[in-house]
Structures are given as C-alpha cells and as structure tokens.
Amino acid sequence: MANLSNATHENAVVTETTCDKCKSLEEEKDKVQQILEIALTNAGLGELTVNDCDATTGPTLDSENPPAQAVPKPTENPNCVPDKRLMEASKTEWIDITNEFTAAAAQLAPGQLVQETHFSLFDAMSAIEVMDAKMDAALQWKKFPNYPRVPKEALAKGLVKLEGHTNAELVGIVDEVYASMATWLEGHTLAQTVFTCLYLHESGSLEDPTLRSFSQAVIKIVENMRDCISRNGVYAMEDQQGISLGMATTPAGDVSVGAALRDAEERTGALLKQVLSNRVEAKEDEVKALLARQKFTRALFSFVTSVTKATPQSVETACQKLSQCLSLLPDIVSTVTLGERLDPQNPITLGFHPVINQHLLPPSYKPYAILPRDRGYLVLQTILGQLQDVFRLCSLGLFGELLESVTGFCNVKDCPNVLVRSFLVMLCLHSDRAKLFGSPSLEALIRSDAQLFTNPPSLNPKSPLSLSSQGAESADHFFGRAAYPFTDVLRVYCHHRARQRQRIPKCLDALSELQQDADRADHRLHELALKLDPHQQQQQLSCHGTWLLYYVIRLMIDFVVLGFEYHLYSPFEYHYVFWYLEYLYGWQQTTLKSAGHILAAAESQPSASRGKRKAKKKKELSKEKERELYVIQAKRIVCVGVMRSLEALLLDKRLPVPSFEFGSEELAYKYRFLPFVSIVTPNYLTYQDYVRLASVGNYEGKDVNLYEAASRHFAAARVALETIPHNETVDLEGLLKVVKTNIVIMNLASQGHKKVSNVNSILDFSVHKHFPIFRLA
Numbered sequence: 001m002a003n004l005s006n007a008t009h010e011n012a013v014v015t016e017t018t019c020d021k022c023k024s025l026e027e028e029k030d031k032v033q034q035i036l037e038i039a040l041t042n043a044g045l046g047e048l049t050v051n052d053c054d055a056t057t058g059p060t061l062d063s064e065n066p067p068a069q070a071v072p073k074p075t076e077n078p079n080c081v082p083d084k085r086l087m088e089a090s091k092t093e094w095i096d097i098t099n100e101f102t103a104a105a106a107q108l109a110p111g112q113l114v115q116e117t118h119f120s121l122f123d124a125m126s127a128i129e130v131m132d133a134k135m136d137a138a139l140q141w142k143k144f145p146n147y148p149r150v151p152k153e154a155l156a157k158g159l160v161k162l163e164g165h166t167n168a169e170l171v172g173i174v175d176e177v178y179a180s181m182a183t184w185l186e187g188h189t190l191a192q193t194v195f196t197c198l199y200l201h202e203s204g205s206l207e208d209p210t211l212r213s214f215s216q217a218v219i220k221i222v223e224n225m226r227d228c229i230s231r232n233g234v235y236a237m238e239d240q241q242g243i244s245l246g247m248a249t250t251p252a253g254d255v256s257v258g259a260a261l262r263d264a265e266e267r268t269g270a271l272l273k274q275v276l277s278n279r280v281e282a283k284e285d286e287v288k289a290l291l292a293r294q295k296f297t298r299a300l301f302s303f304v305t306s307v308t309k310a311t312p313q314s315v316e317t318a319c320q321k322l323s324q325c326l327s328l329l330p331d332i333v334s335t336v337t338l339g340e341r342l343d344p345q346n347p348i349t350l351g352f353h354p355v356i357n358q359h360l361l362p363p364s365y366k367p368y369a370i371l372p373r374d375r376g377y378l379v380l381q382t383i384l385g386q387l388q389d390v391f392r393l394c395s396l397g398l399f400g401e402l403l404e405s406v407t408g409f410c411n412v413k414d415c416p417n418v419l420v421r422s423f424l425v426m427l428c429l430h431s432d433r434a435k436l437f438g439s440p441s442l443e444a445l446i447r448s449d450a451q452l453f454t455n456p457p458s459l460n461p462k463s464p465l466s467l468s469s470q471g472a473e474s475a476d477h478f479f480g481r482a483a484y485p486f487t488d489v490l491r492v493y494c495h496h497r498a499r500q501r502q503r504i505p506k507c508l509d510a511l512s513e514l515q516q517d518a519d520r521a522d523h524r525l526h527e528l529a530l531k532l533d534p535h536q537q538q539q540q541l542s543c544h545g546t547w548l549l550y551y552v553i554r555l556m557i558d559f560v561v562l563g564f565e566y567h568l569y570s571p572f573e574y575h576y577v578f579w580y581l582e583y584l585y586g587w588q589q590t591t592l593k594s595a596g597h598i599l600a601a602a603e604s605q606p607s608a609s610r611g612k613r614k615a616k617k618k619k620e621l622s623k624e625k626e627r628e629l630y631v632i633q634a635k636r637i638v639c640v641g642v643m644r645s646l647e648a649l650l651l652d653k654r655l656p657v658p659s660f661e662f663g664s665e666e667l668a669y670k671y672r673f674l675p676f677v678s679i680v681t682p683n684y685l686t687y688q689d690y691v692r693l694a695s696v697g698n699y700e701g702k703d704v705n706l707y708e709a710a711s712r713h714f715a716a717a718r719v720a721l722e723t724i725p726h727n728e729t730v731d732l733e734g735l736l737k738v739v740k741t742n743i744v745i746m747n748l749a750s751q752g753h754k755k756v757s758n759v760n761s762i763l764d765f766s767v768h769k770h771f772p773i774f775r776l777a
Contacts, residue, residue, distance in 0.1 A: 143355075144348075144353075144354075144355065147348060147353060147355075148353075149356075149359070150356075151198045151201035151202055151353070151356060152201075152202065154198055154348065154353065155198070155202055155205060159348050160198050160199070160348060160351050161351070162205065162206055162207050162208065163206075163207040163208045164208075165208055165210075165211065166340070167282060167283065167286040167287055167289075167290050168283075168286055168338060168339060168340045169339075169340045169350065170208075170210055170211065170290055171286060171289050171290050171293065171335075171338055171339035171340070172339030172340030172341060172342070172350060173197070173199070173211065173214075173339075173340075173350060173351060174214060174290075174293045174297070174339070175293075175336055175339045175373040175376075175377075176197070176339075176342055176350065176352060176370070176373065177194065177197050177200075177214075177218055178373070178376055178377060178380060179370050179371050179372065179373045179375075179376030179377075180193040180194045180196065180197065180370050180376075181193070181194050181218070181221075181222070181376070181380070182371050182375075182376035182377070182379035182380055183368075183370050183371045183376065184222075185225075185379065185380075185383065185417055185418070185419055186371075186379065186417075187418075188368065189361065190222065190226070191357035191358075191360055191361055192354075192357065192358075192361070192368065193370065194218070194222055195356075195357060196352050196353055196354050196356060196357070196370075197215075197351055197352055198348070198351050198352065198353055198356065199211055199215045199351050200215050200218060200219055201356075203215035203216050203219065203250050203252075204250065204251070204252075209260070209263065209264050209267065210264045210267070210268065210290070210294070212260065213257065213260035213261045213263070213264040214261075214264070214294070214297055215250075216250045216252050216257045216260065217257055217260075217261055217297050217298070217300075217301045218297075219249065219250045220250070220252075220254065220257055220301060220304070220305065221300060221301055221304050223249075224304045224305060224308050225304060225419055227308070228308060228419065228422045228423060228426060229418055229419060229422045231422075231426075232421075232422040232423075232425040232426050233425075234418065234421045234422055234425055234491065234494045234495050234496075235418045235422070236495070236496055236498075236499045254305050257301065258298070258301065258302065258305075261294065261297060261298040261301060262298065264294060265291065265294045265295060265298060268287065268290055268291045268294055269291060271287055272284070272287045272288065272291055275287055285335065285338060286338050288335070289331075289332070289335035289338045289339070292328055292331045292332050292335070293332060295324075295328055296325055296328045296329070296332060299321045299324040299325045299328065300321070300325050302317065302318075302321040303318050303321035303322050303325060306318040306321065307423065307427075308426075310426070310427075310430060315391075315427075315437070319391055322384060322387055322388060322391075323388075325384050326381065326384050326385065326388070329377060329380070329381045329384075332377060333374055333377045333378070333381075336373045336374045336377065339373070382417075383416075383417050383419060383420055386416045386417065386420040387420055387423055389409060390420060390423050390424045390427060390428075391427070391437075393405050393406060393409065393424065393428060394424075394427045394428050394433065394437045394439065395437045395439050396439065397439050397440060397445070397448075398445065398448065398449060398452075399442075399445035399446050399448070399449035399486070400449050400452075400453075402428070402445065402490070403489070403490065403493070406424070406428070406490055406493050406494065407493045409424075410424075410493055410494055410495075410497070411493070411497055415496055415497050418496070421494045421495070421496075424494050425491060425494050428490065429442070429487055429490060429491065442483055442486065442487055442490075443479055443480065443482075443483040446479055446482055446483060446486055447459060447475075447479050449547075450479070450543075450544070450547045452622070453546075453547045453550065453595050453625075454541075454543040454544075454546050454547045454595050454598045454599065455543070455598070455599055456475065456525070456543035456544055456547075457471065457525055457529065457541075457543065458471040458472060458474055458475035458525060459475060464529075464532050465525060465528055465529060465532070468528055468532070470524075470528055471525060471528055474521050474524050474525060474528075475521070477517075477521070478517055478518065478521040478544055481514060481517055482514055482517075482548070484510075485507065485510040485511055485514055486551075488506070488507050488510060489507050489511075489551065489555070492504060492507055497562075497565070498566060500558070500562060501558075501559060501562040501563070501566070504555050504558060504559045504562075504675070505559070505674075505675035507555055508552065508555055508556065508559075508675050508676070508678065508679060509675075509678055511548065511551065511552050511555070511679075512552075512678045512679050512680055514548060515545065515548055515549070515552065515679075515680045515681060516680065518542075518544035518545040518547075518548045519542075519544075519545055519680075521544045522541065522542050522543060522544050522545055525541075525543070526541070541598055541601060542594075542598075543598055545681070546591060546594050546595050546598060547595070549587075549591050549681055549682075550588070550591050550592070550595070552679060552681070553584055553587050553588045553591060553682065554588070556584050556676060556679070556682075557581065557584050557585070557588065559675060560577060560580065560581050560584065561581070561769070561770045563577070563672070564765060564769060564770045565769050565770070567765075569672075570658070570668075571655050571656055571763065572650075572655065572656065572657050572658060572665070573668060573669075573672065574642070574646055574763065574772075575643060575646045575647065575650065575694075575696060576669055576672075576690050576694070577672065578639045578642045578643050578646070579639075579643055579690060579694045580673060580685060580690075581639050582636055582639035582640060582643070583682070583685060584682070585632050585635055585636045585639065586636060587682045588632050589629060589632045589633060589636065592625055592628065592629050592632070593629070595625070596625075627724065627725060627726065630720065630723070630724045630725075631724060631732070633720055634717050634720035634721045634724065634735070635735070635771075637713055637716050637717040637720060638713075638714070638717045638735065638738075638739060638771055640713045641710045641711075641713030641714040641717060641739075641742065641746075642710075642771065642772065643694070644706050644707075644709045644710035644713060645706070645707070645710040645742065645746060645774055646696075647696050647699055647706050648706035648707045648710065648749065649761050649774070650696045651696065651699060651700065651706070654761045654776070654777075655761060665687075666687040669687040669690065670687065673685075705750055707746045707747075707749040707750035708746070708747075708750040710742070710746045711742075711743055711746035711747050711750060714739050714742045714743045714746060715743055717739045718736065718739045718740060718743065721735060721736045721739065722736070731768075734767050734768040734769075735768050735771055737767050737768075738767050738768045738771050738772070738773050741767075741773045742773060742774055745773070745774050745775075745776060746774070748776070749776060761774060761775060761776050761777055762774075762775040762777060763775075
C-alpha cells in the first residue's frame with residue numbers, strides 16, 4: 001500500500017508539472033499568435049495559427065479545437081488589404097512588415113511552426129522568393145513602368161497604331177510574329193511568344209486591311225496547329241508547353257479570313273503596279289517584300305486549314321500550298337532586313353508587349369528572347385520541309401517499310417518538331433488513309449507484311465486453307481486484333497526519342513497478349529490442315545508467332561539501346577546489359593532464319609488447284625532481311641567482344657564498382673529488365689541466370705587473357721562488317737570505326753599497357769550511340 005501511495009504521489013507530481021508546462025506553452029502560443037495577428041493582418045494575409053512541429057510527423061493540430069478559417073479582419077488602417085490574393089496586382093499596396101515579422105519569429109521556440117490554413121505543403125514547395133530577379137517574373141514589369149496592363153488599354157490610349165502603317169512597319173510586324181511562332185514551336189508558351197503582339201488580341205478593331213487579315217490568319221493558323229498537337233498526343237514537356245492562357249480568338253470563319261487575305265494581297269499587288277509605273281512614291285523592294293509575305297501567309301493558312309479537314313481533295317490542296325510556302329521562303333529570308341526593327345526599350349511602338357500576358361502565367365515563367373527573324377524563318381522552312389517528307393511517308397504501301405521510315409525519320413540527331421510528328425500521326429495513322437493517299441489501310445499493311453515474312457497458310461493463295469472459311473475467319477480475327485497494338489508501335493516511334501523508352505513497355509504488354517492469340521491461331525490452322533489431309537505428316541508451323549516475335553524482339557532491343565543513348569546505365573551495369581543485348585540479337589537472328597524456313601515450307605505445300613504443280617525455286621527471305629541477318633550477326637560478335645573487355649577491366653579493377661550500401665546488383669538488374677517479365681517469348685532471363693552463365697566472378701582465379709579474347713572477337717566483327725553489302729550507312733561506318741579502334745586498344749592491354757593505373761577506364765559512346773570505344777587511363 002505504501003508503494004502504491006508513493007507511486008500515486010509521484011504521478012500526481014508529474015501530472016501537475018506537465019500541466020504547468022502545458023499552460024506556459026499555451027500562454028506562449030497565445031502571445032506569439034497575438035503578435036503575428038497584429039503584423040500579418042495589417043498586411044492582408046489573414047489569420048495564422050501556431051502549432052508544434054514534429055520532425056517526423058510534421059505540423060500537428062488540436063483535433064478538438066481546429067483552427068478557424070482565415071478570415072480577413074476589418075481594420076481602420078488605410079493601407080490594409082482585405083485579401084491580397086483576390087485583389088488585382090495594379091491595386092495592391094505593399095507594406096514592409098520585416099521588423100514585425102522578425103520580432104514575431106523570435107518568439108517561436110524550437111520545434112514550433114507558423115501555419116496558415118490556406119497554405120499547404122504543396123504551396124510551400126512551389127513558392128517563389130518575392131522580389132528576387134531570378135524567381136519572381138513579375139519584376140519584368142519594372143522594365144516597362146508606363147505600359148498598359150491589358151491590350152484594350154494600349155489601343156484606347158493610342159500607344160499602338162491602328163492604321164497608317166508604312167510598308168517597312170508592316171514587314172517588320174509580320175517578321176516578328178513569324179519569329180515568335182517559330183519560338184513557340186520550339187517549346188515555349190503562346191502567351192510569351194505569339195500573343196505578345198497586341199494586334200492579335202484586338203484583330204477586329206484594326207482598320208488596316210493588311211494587318212487585320214494577317215492577324216486573323218495567324219490566330220487561325222495557331223489554333224489549328226495547337227489543336228493538331230494536342231489531339232495526336234505525341235508531345236511532352238520538352239516539346240510543347242500546354243499552357244494556352246492569353247490565347248486570342250477571332251469570330252471570323254475560315255472562308256472570311258481567306259477572302260480577307262486575298263483582298264489584302266490584291267491591294268498590295270495593285271500598289272506594286274502603281275509603284276512600277278511611277279504613279280505612287282514608295283520603295284519597290286519594300287512593297288515586293290510585303291507582297292511575298294502576304295502570299296506566304298495565305299498559302300500557310302490554306303495548308304493548315306486544308307490538311308486538318310482530312311479529305312482527299314483537301315490533302316491534295318495542302319500538298320500544293322506546302323510547296324508554294326517553301327518556294328516563297330527564300331525571297332522572304334533575303335528581304336528580312338527591310339522590316340522595321342523592334343526597339344527593345346520601347347517595343348510597343350511596333351505593337352508588341354513582352355509581358356502583356358505575364359499575370360496569367362505562374363510567377364516563375366520568366367520572359368525569354370524571341371528568335372532572330374532570319375533564324376525564325378529558317379526554323380519554319382525546316383518544319384515545312386519535314387512536312388513534305390510526312391506526305392511521302394504516308395504513301396508507303398508496306399508496313400515494314402513504313403516502320404523503318406518512321407523510325408529513321410523521328411530518330412535522327414535533330415528530332416523533328418512536335419508539329420511535324422503530330423501531323424505524321426494524324427495522317428499516317430488515320431483510319432481513312434486509304435482514301436487520303438490511295439495506300440492500303442494499316443490492317444491491310446500488316447497482312448501484307450506477314451505474308452511477305454512467313455506467308456501464313458490462311459493468306460497463301462496456294463494453300464487449301466486459304467479457301468477455308470474457318471481459316472479466313474482465324475486470319476481476320478488475329479489481324480483485326482493486331483491492328484491496334486501495331487498502331488501503338490508506330491505511335492511510339494513518333495514520340496520524341498527521349499520519351500520512346502518509357503512508352504515501349506506498354507506496347508510490349510499489348511504484344512505479349514497478342515502472342516497468345518498468335519499461338520492459338522497457329523494451333524487452329526494446324527488442326528484445320530490435318531482435317532483437310534489426315535495422312536499428311538507435317539510439323540506445326542508458327543507463322544503468326546514468328547512474324548509477331550520479330551517485332552517484339554525489335555522493341556526489346558530498342559528499349560535496351562535507348563539506355564545507352566541517354567546514359568541511363570552505370571559502368572558496372574554494362575556487362576549484364578550487353579549480355580542481355582547479345583541474347584536478344586541471338587533471338588532476332590534465329591527468328592529471321594525461322595522465317596526463311598517457313599517461307600520455303602509454304603512453297604512446298606500442295607496447291608489449292610488440282611492441276612499439276614511445276615517445280616519452282618523455293619522462296620527465301622528478301623535481300624533486305626538477308627542483309628539484316630548479316631548486321632545482327634556482326635552486332636552479336638561486337639557484344640561478346642565488349643563483354644570480354646568489360647570482364648578484363650573489372651577483374652583488373654579499372655572500372656568503378658559501387659558498394660551497394662542501399663541496394664544490390666540484383667535489384668539494379670531487375671529494374672533494368674522489368675518490362676521483359678511479361679513477354680512470353682523470348683524467355684525472361686533472371687539475375688540468377690546471369691550469375692550462373694556469364695558473371696565476371698566465373699573468371700576469377702583462371703589463367704585467361706580476356707583482353708586477347710576481346711581482340712579476337714573485335715577482329716571477327718570487323719570481317720563480318722566488311723562483308724555486309726551496302727555498308728556505307730552511318731550506323732555501320734561508326735560501328736566499324738569502333739571495332740577497329742578497340743582491336744588496337746585490346747592488343748595493347750593484352751601486352752600490359754597501363755596495367756598499373758589508379759584511374760578508371762572510360763567507355764566512349766561518341767562514335768557510335770550503342771557500342772563504346774574503350775579508353776584506357
């Protein structure tokens with residue numbers, strides 16, 4: 001009982017002490033709260049609450065007495081702003097509360113946090129430092145202190161001319177707008193590029209017919225371009241800013257805008273005739289320059305509005321207008337110096353206001369320089385030239401050829417503009433592409449590609465299965481299912497090269513499901529063949545599965561090599577990455593050989609007709625596929641040579657190996673090849689397979705000169721590359737240079753060159769994107 005009484009007494013003392021501490025803490029909170037309310041309420045920031053902040057759980061609130069909503073308190077202070085977030089920037093009066101805020105913050109104890117009910121963690125992470133030139137874009141207004149905040153105000157005050165422009169001013173305005181358009185197409189926002197021109201915001205109020213028709217046409221052109229980019233979905237953050245705030249509109253329709261452009265062009269043409277006959281005093285070169293720009297604007301407007309209609313007649317018109325635009329650009333670029341220049345200190349004199357839309361954007365969006373006019377026209381010329389290539393690609397009649405062309409077109413060093421790739425998706429993947437370009441539909445392209453690759457019995461006119469309704473139904477079902485995944489494959493390669501890798505896994509999942517359909521289709525065709533001829537002993541052919549496997553492996557290889565292009569792999573990962581890449585190349589080589597055997601077997605099958613069959617030469621792979629076989633064989637040998645080189649460098653401790661304090665090599669391996677787990681064929685190789693078959697540890701303690709072995713493999717790859725027909729491509733020339741250089745380096749290393757070195761070796765991917773040159777340090 002005594003012990004219990006003592007314990008009770010001790011608990012009472014602790015409870016009393018704790019209550020005293022709570023009371024003092026509450027009093028301290030109230031005191032700080034009062035100081036903050038006085039300081040911050042006068043500044044219009046509303047009420048704040050003081051809470052304890054735990055290092056692990058963050059700010060804590062009293063669940064029984066939650067803080068009230070921040071309601072601005074009325075005050076007699078004339079400088080008080082009830083709620084600064086609801087006031088316009090031009091009417092806000094700022095008060096310096098630095099001293100009050102510092103004094104209030106000094107009252108906070110360690111672990112306490114000031115929390116405003118409308119200010120979340122997301123707001124804190126995205127907050128900027130006000131009045132900081134690098135973070136607060138609103139400071140740009142200081143450069144233009146007397147400028148209006150809205151376009152109507154500029155026109156009402158007469159700061160912008162509505163009529164009476166000289167030809168040089170009109171040429172300068174047109175050139176500056178097209179330079180802004182080129183800047184927008186390179187990935188910037190509309191509000192900070194095209195629509196910094198005040199004339200576009202008030203196009204209906206303009207009295208000059210040339211400027212009014214041009215402004216309305218530019219608005220329509222931008223609307224159609226932006227709609228094409230947004231609807232086709234091949235843009236990313238680095239391609240295009242999705243913010244459309246500050247975008248002007250016009251009620252004028254396409255027909256009326258086209259008529260206005262034609263009328264303005266005729267007026268300028270009549271003026272040119274008067275100048276040539278000396279009836280009007282004007283500079284001839286300026287009038288000609290203006291007329292060329294009007295013709296270009298009209299042709300560009302017709303092209304954009306025609307191609308988006310997606311009809312055979314509109315596509316034909318678009319091709320003609322595109323050629324006309326390209327023919328006019330050289331004259332425009334040569335006369336770009338005739339236009340009135342923009343005054344950086346007072347750009348509104350020419351109708352431009354760099355920060356007119358700044359209040360519509362996030363505060364961190366700083367204005368940036370518009371491209372020079374001549375460079376802007378060169379950007380537009382490049383885009384229009386690439387659009388001509390798009391129309392050529394859309395007329396291709398073979399799926400393999402189309403895929404190769406799209407891949408080569410979008411995977412060049414300077415990736416085509418997002419507008420070009422959007423038009424490519426819109427036209428090439430259009431459901432009515434057969435009507436638009438006279439080329440087969442995508443499903444027909446896929447059928448013909450499978451027929452050329454493996455010639456399935458259901459598509460082979462010589463096979464009895466082609467006359468069977470069940471065989472035709474099986475083919476229709478499979479290729480109907482294949483159309484959508486293969487459309488996605490084409491769409492993946494229309495994305496920016498940097499974004500293709502993250503979209504390939506989704507396509508692989510879809511193709512993995514299609515592989516099961518291919519196996520069922522092959523099994524069904526085999527059963528039908530046995531029913532038609534029970535006495536025939538034939539092996540079940542995987543026609544559909546082999547054809548599909550070729551494209552699955554191609555996507556897997558692209559997924560791996562894209563990691564080299566964007567430096568995603570650490571040096572210690574290169575060994576198992578090249579090991580897996582050699583495995584995939586082996587499967588691709590086997591698939592092509594199997595396709596050749598299947599084609600030969602299809603030719604040897606009895607004909608559907610009852611007549612005698614004449615002996616014919618067995619059909620084999622096309623010359624392109626045979627050449628691809630040689631290229632794959634050479635790359636397989638290079639992969640093995642790179643693996644031997646890496647093994648030697650790792651054993652000599654010439655490559656860095658991490659300590660794996662927070663992970664392991666197995667975890668990194670699984671992460672790299674995770675998208676391959678769902679693939680039916682080829683089988684996914686686990687990390688245990690890698691350790692058992694190709695781990696570097698397998699060579700420890702063995703007297704093997706791996707440098708010499710690597711040199712032999714590179715020499716074999718050199719022979720294989722030099723025997724490939726038509727090996728003058730950039731890819732093969734770069735690979736041959738890599739192989740020749742590595743032969744020399746591995747021979748030197750095998751003789752002990754720089755054997756003792758504390759500097760890590762370097763893998764140089766500058767010559768070839770996927771295969772390195774070893775630099776011994």
